[in-house]
Amino acid sequence: MNQSWKIFKRYAPWLLLLLCVDGLAAVLLWLADIQAFYSLMAFIILATILLFSVVFVVVCYHEHRKEQAFESFLSNPDELNEKTLLKLSSDAEREMILLLGRVLREKNDSIEQLLTRVLDYEEYVEAWAHETKTPLSLLTMLLDNRREELPENFAFKLDYIRNRMQEFINQMLFYSRLKGSQKDYLFEHINLSTFIKEVLEDYLPLLEEKQFQIMMQVPDIFVYSDKRGLNFLISQIISNSIKYSCTTNIPELSIKAFKTDHSYVLSIGDNGIGVHSCDLPYIFEKGFTGDSGDGRKKATGMGLYLAKEIAKDLNIILNVESEWGKGFTMEIAFPIVDDPHS
Known part of the structure; x- marks a missing residue:
């Protein structure tokens, strides 16, 4: 009409x-x-x-x-x-259509070549990251089997290096996956209590080195999510708690889970240096590091950005509470999905 x-x-x-x-x-x-x-x-x-x-x-x-x-x-x-x-x-339009067709075909050819290059780059990045995991696995085996033979400070440094390399590789893989054309998420019911314990095992040497007091109150709640994506998200939060722990107090890590009317909520909090109130609205921005101490000057600003992007894909809501000098708390809200184990 x-x-x-x-x-x-x-x-x-x-x-x-x-x-x-x-x-x-x-x-x-x-x-x-x-x-x-x-x-x-x-x-x-x-x-x-x-x-x-x-x-x-x-x-x-x-x-x-x-x-x-x-x-x-x-x-x-x-x-x-x-x-x-x-x-x-009409005759007047035909010349313009011929010119437009030639330009569009050239643009399409350029786009196809670019897409091929991007896919090749994605495959290379993923292959490189997976190849790099082999020496990291060997380093992990060395630390697990020979830790008692290594000087304590040396073992701690190796643990720190291993964790940092693992974080950077995971960030690269997830950034590539988020920006890529294919996303291989596998959703399944996950026991939150068991899952948190598995994630904490990777950071246990660093938590013990910094003498963290871990308070965990996570019942057997089953959430519907992707294990790799959720592992990356929670790992970023725990890693930040370790990196930005306060040296003047005994560091604490509080992990608890509970159910609300509309979601399951996992809360991870610490008593570290926290975030300035002026920086809080921007912590999920790509590349944002803020001015909360010297530790963040060396940060890439990618961890929480990727965590937020993964949360969107996994239909997870992130809420942050923080006060400068009084810690940082991240709440992860999962939608309630019918649980076959209940």
């Missing part, structure tokens, strides 16, 4: 011109023979309107076909669609 109205407004001057011609003919007919005027004038006006209506319907049909052909041409500017559009176009 809107398209027909646009066409009508475009050709309305022609209808007015025809009516003006009819008016002139009516005046001349009236002057020549008033009896003929009364008998023929209604027929002339009716014939004019009927002629315009027929032409208008034909034009609407032609314009509709032309619009469909143009949309097909834009979505796939191959030679077949181009020829179809050229048949429905």
Whole structure:
């Protein structure tokens, strides 16, 4: 209807011109023979309107076909669609359509080449990250089996290096996955209590080194999520709690879970240096590090950004509470999904 109205407004001057011609003919007919005027004038006006209506319907049909052909041409500017559009176009439009088709095909070729390069880069990054995990696994085995033979400070440094490398590799993999064309999430019911304990095991040497007091109150709650994505998200929070722990107090890590009317909530809090209130709205921004101490000057600002992006994909809501010098708390809200274990 809107398209027909646009066409009508475009050709309305022609209808007015025809009516003006009819008016002139009516005046001349009236002057020549008033009896003929009364008998023929209604027929002339009716014939004019009927002629315009027929032409208008034909034009609407032609314009509709032309619009469909143009949309097909834009979505796939191959030679077949181009020829179809050229048949429905005027001579003045054909040269522009030929030029447009050539430009669009060149752009499509460039986009296809770029997509191929991006996919190759994604595959290379993932392959590199997986290859790098092999020496990290060997380092983990060394620390697990030979820790007692290593000096305590040396073992702690190796643990710190291993964790940092693992974090950077995971960040790279998840950034590649988030920005890539394919996302291989596997949703399943996860026992939150067991899962948190498994995540904490990776950070246990660092937590013990900094003498963290861990308070955990997580019942057997089952959430529906992706294990790898959730592991990365929680690991970022625990890692930040370790990095930004306060040296003047005994560091604490509080982990608890509870159920609300609409979701399961996992709360992870610490008594570390916290975040300035002016920085709090921006902590999930890409590359944002804030000015909360020297530790954050060395940060990449990618951890919480990736955590937020993964939370969107996993349908998880993140809420943050923090006060400078009084700690940082992240609440992770999971939607309630029917649990087969309940």
